[in-house]
Amino acid sequence: VSSNRGFIKAVAVVSKRIASLDVDGKRVHTVGLPNHWGFVGVAKPGYLVNTLTPFVGDANTQTPEFKSFTVNLEKA
16 A cells, blocks of 8 residues: 555455445545554554655644545555
8 A cells, every 4th residue: 555655565355344436437445544553563664554644734723634545555
């Protein structure tokens, strides 16, 4: 999984639980990635979701925008 900021390695699980959307005549799919890994030592370098997140925030509230951004998926 890669974005403009970096890439991570992940295992894909394809499911019908989250439906795809039609946006401007294009089929768009949702990718969900867990942001919390539990116990210390489980997360390894190159596997952290924050590697993908954009460096964008709301100018008024200074709240970062980590909830929605585009990524590329490639088979390993």
